[in-house]
Amino acid sequence: MIPFQSDSNSPSGTRPAPPCTLVIFGAGGDLTKRLLMPALYNLSGAHLLPDDFQIIGVDHAQNDDAGWKKALTDTMQGFTKDKTAEFYTPKLDDAQWGYVTSKMSYVPADFDKDETYKGLTEKLGEDRSVVFYFAVAARFFGVIADKLGESGLLKQDGGRFRRVVIEKPFGSDLQSARDLNARLLKQGDESQFYRIDHFLGKETIQSIMAVRFANGMFEPTWRREYIDHVQITAAETIGVEMRGGFYEPTGCLRDMVPNHLFQLFCMIGMEPPNSFDAEAVRTEKAKLVEAAHPVIVEEAVRGQYTAGEEFGQPVKGYREEANVAPDSRTETYVALRLRVDNWRWAGVPFYLRTGKRLGNRRTEIAVHFKPAPYQIFKDTPVDQLAPNIVKLMVDPEQGISTQFSAKVPGPEMKLAKVENSFKYKDFFEEQPNVGYETLLYDCMIGDATLFQRADNIESSWAVVQPLLDAWKEGAPESYAAGSQGPKGADDLLAKDGRKWLPLKE
Ligand code: BG6
Numbered sequence: 001m002i003p004f005q006s007d008s009n010s011p012s013g014t015r016p017a018p019p020c021t022l023v024i025f026g027a028g029g030d031l032t033k034r035l036l037m038p039a040l041y042n043l044s045g046a047h048l049l050p051d052d053f054q055i056i057g058v059d060h061a062q063n064d065d066a067g068w069k070k071a072l073t074d075t076m077q078g079f080t081k082d083k084t085a086e087f088y089t090p091k092l093d094d095a096q097w098g099y100v101t102s103k104m105s106y107v108p109a110d111f112d113k114d115e116t117y118k119g120l121t122e123k124l125g126e127d128r129s130v131v132f133y134f135a136v137a138a139r140f141f142g143v144i145a146d147k148l149g150e151s152g153l154l155k156q157d158g159g160r161f162r163r164v165v166i167e168k169p170f171g172s173d174l175q176s177a178r179d180l181n182a183r184l185l186k187q188g189d190e191s192q193f194y195r196i197d198h199f200l201g202k203e204t205i206q207s208i209m210a211v212r213f214a215n216g217m218f219e220p221t222w223r224r225e226y227i228d229h230v231q232i233t234a235a236e237t238i239g240v241e242m243r244g245g246f247y248e249p250t251g252c253l254r255d256m257v258p259n260h261l262f263q264l265f266c267m268i269g270m271e272p273p274n275s276f277d278a279e280a281v282r283t284e285k286a287k288l289v290e291a292a293h294p295v296i297v298e299e300a301v302r303g304q305y306t307a308g309e310e311f312g313q314p315v316k317g318y319r320e321e322a323n324v325a326p327d328s329r330t331e332t333y334v335a336l337r338l339r340v341d342n343w344r345w346a347g348v349p350f351y352l353r354t355g356k357r358l359g360n361r362r363t364e365i366a367v368h369f370k371p372a373p374y375q376i377f378k379d380t381p382v383d384q385l386a387p388n389i390v391k392l393m394v395d396p397e398q399g400i401s402t403q404f405s406a407k408v409p410g411p412e413m414k415l416a417k418v419e420n421s422f423k424y425k426d427f428f429e430e431q432p433n434v435g436y437e438t439l440l441y442d443c444m445i446g447d448a449t450l451f452q453r454a455d456n457i458e459s460s461w462a463v464v465q466p467l468l469d470a471w472k473e474g475a476p477e478s479y480a481a482g483s484q485g486p487k488g489a490d491d492l493l494a495k496d497g498r499k500w501l502p503l504k505e
Pocket residue numbers: 236255363395
């Protein structure tokens with residue numbers, strides 16, 4: 001991970017990646033345009049790309065080197081006019097972008113044809129280290145891996161590395177994830193496969209490990225004796241946008257829960273690893289997810305947004321969106337309770353919720369502590385005492401806040417809720433970051449800490465499999481766009497005598 005490196009010659013003191021080639025399957029796709037190229041541009045600006053570097057784009061469309069460079073230059077220029085884009089820069093730095101384009105070449109080719117891989121073998125040569133990036137629809141993952149393996153492109157002799165980066169969705173349930181893992185592992189070793197979850201590229205999520213394991217004051221209380229429950233929220237205001245075709249068969253559970261939300265769950269719940277070595281960290285995460293009880297169907301709620309208002313503007317319901325069936329039963333919201341059967345967390349519920357078209361964008365983890373054991377402030381009713389909450393804020397605010405009770409100034413001993421807040425932007429200079437910089441760099445240097453191991457993926461699917469099975473039937477509950485989500489989600493916590501934190505304060 002970039003922040004933990006120290007010596008050498010980039011402005012941040014981090015070493016550039018070793019000589020290699022990045023082969024992007026899906027060179028004309030959305031991910032390449034929106035995130036990979038901006039990330040390469042930022043890595044170029046941070047001097048973290050090697051001098052001896054090549055980027056080979058592979059895609060079906062007929063194009064050539066100049067055409068591909070021009071198309072991506074136009075897209076990057078477009079970002080300078082759109083302040084709301086994931087990547088925004090007021091001006092494209094010619095030298096920084098020029099460095100990236102000087103390394104680029106394009107190969108028009110079909111992913112399932114043997115000639116594609118013969119051509120790549122010749123182009124790459126014998127000694128080259130290569131990262132193959134699958135920025136393609138999930139149906140191509142297996143076939144590309146097979147062809148790479150069968151054509152010898154995944155062999156790692158003579159000091160060269162051959163690695164594969166795979167985007168989500170990784171399978172659509174436990175069985176398909178197992179099948180895909182088995183298929184990949186026929187062609188290469190586990191250590192060659194880097195399964196991406198872009199939440200792990202977010203600085204603040206990586207920083208949860210630092211907060212927990214570099215500060216003696218948190219860890220002693222980070223357990224069942226002191227923690228009442230944990231709320232993990234990833235609330236979005238956007239709808240499905242133009243992704244109806246993908247989202248209809250996928251739904252919110254598959255799209256967000258066993259991957260992104262479980263990464264947050266792991267960061268907050270795993271045991272301290274023995275080191276920051278990839279295997280040590282991933283083993284601790286695996287142990288936590290294995291200790292999570294498969295979700296009990298009655299302890300989960302699904303919702304679907306209907307028409308409503310977002311930021312004062314009327315917005316469509318899910319069923320009116322493009323490429324969505326008018327009687328769709330796909331969920332756009334999920335809330336559930338996770339039970340963890342281990343020594344640290346037994347009896348502490350983890351409540352997870354995520355959804356589209358909610359009243360506020362907010363990704364955060366709120367750790368709710370148990371109240372003080374004895375109530376000595378007789379004049380303040382217990383329900384007016386502020387619960388102790390440590391909030392780890394990921395999006396859009398990035399930081400940590402703690403909420404507790406303090407005395408209101410004056411002659412009486414009256415208490416009130418106060419909050420102590422640390423914001424990243426107040427302490428650190430913001431680095432240009434679309435979330436893929438660290439992930440791309442890590443893959444080039446061979447640090448798999450922020451990537452999912454086969455067992456991590458499979459145990460996550462196993463936890464949500466009861467819902468995938470049960471939700472083949474029935475329909476989600478409706479909630480209005482711009483609201484806090486379906487009523488069932490509130491009932492889920494109310495049954496336990498608890499409440500979600502409001503999405504908007
Ligand atoms: C993606 C999902 O993986 O994550 C999207 O497919 C979702 O549906 C997105 O909107 C959320 O990520 P972020 O970084 O915008 O919070």
